[in-house]
Amino acid sequence: MNLQGWIIYNGNLPGDKFLDFAKWIQDAATRKGSETTIYKNNELFAYLGRGEIDLLQQEKQILPDYVVFADKDIYLAKQLESLGIPIYNSAEAIQRSDDKIDTYQHLARHKLPIPKTIIAPKIFSNAIANTTNIELAIHRLGLPMIVKEAFGSFGQQVYLVHTKEELQAKVENLQATPFLFQEFISSSFGKDMRLHVVGNRVVAAMKRWAIDDFRSNVSSGGIMEAYQPTDSEKELAIAATNAIGADFAGVDLLFGPDQSPFICEVNSNAHIRNMYDCTGINVADYIMDYILWE
Numbered sequence: 097m098n099l100q101g102w103i104i105y106n107g108n109l110p111g112d113k114f115l116d117f118a119k120w121i122q123d124a125a126t127r128k129g130s131e132t133t134i135y136k137n138n139e140l141f142a143y144l145g146r147g148e149i150d151l152l153q154q155e156k157q158i159l160p161d162y163v164v165f166a167d168k169d170i171y172l173a174k175q176l177e178s179l180g181i182p183i184y185n186s187a188e189a190i191q192r193s194d195d196k197i198d199t200y201q202h203l204a205r206h207k208l209p210i211p212k213t214i215i216a217p218k219i220f221s222n223a224i225a226n227t228t229n230i231e232l233a234i235h236r237l238g239l240p241m242i243v244k245e246a247f248g249s250f251g252q253q254v255y256l257v258h259t260k261e262e263l264q265a266k267v268e269n270l271q272a273t274p275f276l277f278q279e280f281i282s283s284s285f286g287k288d289m290r291l292h293v294v295g296n297r298v299v300a301a302m303k304r305w306a307i308d309d310f311r312s313n314v315s316s317g318g319i320m321e322a323y324q325p326t327d328s329e330k331e332l333a334i335a336a337t338n339a340i341g342a343d344f345a346g347v348d349l350l351f352g353p354d355q356s357p358f359i360c361e362v363n364s365n366a367h368i369r370n371m372y373d374c375t376g377i378n379v380a381d382y383i384m385d386y387i388l389w390e
């Protein structure tokens with residue numbers, strides 16, 4: 097089976113973290129005998145004509161048998177799907193994963209354990225934030241409380257607020273940015289576990305600690321260690337991956353007060369190098385086996 101693949105990553109982001117992911121996938125694909133080409137999303141123009149859907153490129157290439165989509169350019173992912181190309185993960189799964197509000201709504205719909213969450217009402221960008229309801233959030237979720245933007249990564253858009261005044265200021269400051277209020281799981285302060293699911297199986301897992309922060313993944317000076325998850329942690333990670341419709345995902349679980357886990361996040365585009373450094377397991381091999389054989 098000589099399937100030809102494309103690997104697409106974002107061409108406008110600084111640093112080479114995303115190219116690095118693409119190369120890991122490419123190396124795994126090569127090991128499995130599948131030839132791949134790496135593209136930046138901005139090298140492909142999604143064209144919509146009259147009765148015509150196409151991809152514009154400098155030099156027109158034959159469309160691939162599959163695409164590993166290491167980007168969050170949902171419109172491009174959907175364009176590829178319109179052209180009948182299987183995308184991993186699907187555009188819909190990437191979209192759900194990218195939007196934390198959407199993720200929690202899907203997890204809740206599947207009755208999976210998450211920290212109690214309140215979705216902030218939508219505010220248009222020229223309107224003024226209304227903070228009269230924050231008492232309600234404090235009453236239901238308590239203080240300190242997590243405030244989390246719908247779109248964010250590396251813990252950068254996640255805040256821990258301790259007082260009503262701080263919460264009020266945060267809400268006013270976020271203004272039209274979509275966000276949620278969330279119960280702070282204090283038993284998980286500064287630590288969590290990352291389980292990597294590929295096609296209904298947990299293939300690797302690690303535990304993460306931060307030195308001096310409530311967020312386990314604030315990059316500076318955190319500690320990672322290979323972790324052997326319990327059966328119920330594994331089941332939960334698989335259920336979370338299925339709930340957002342992903343083929344593979346890095347699922348973050350929080351340590352609940354009585355050892356019971358809560359789902360924190362489902363990353364459709366999780367980085368795999370840290371997992372390799374920590375556990376010696378190359379998730380890219382599992383991903384490529386899944387794409388090529390399942």
Ligand SMILES: Nc1ncnc2c1ncn2[C@@H]1O[C@H](COP(=O)(O)OP(=O)(O)O)[C@@H](O)[C@H]1O
Nearest residue numbers: 211242248249250251252279280281311312361
């Ligand atoms: N409700 C919560 N209670 C306790 N810690 C949390 C909670 N939500 C997030 N965290 C901490 O913050 C980190 C980042 O939050 P997360 O939702 O995963 O956002 P990001 O996409 O930025 O990683 C988590 O890994 C966890 O350590």
Ligand SMILES: [Mg+2]
Nearest residue numbers: 251313348361
């Ligand atoms: Mg996270």
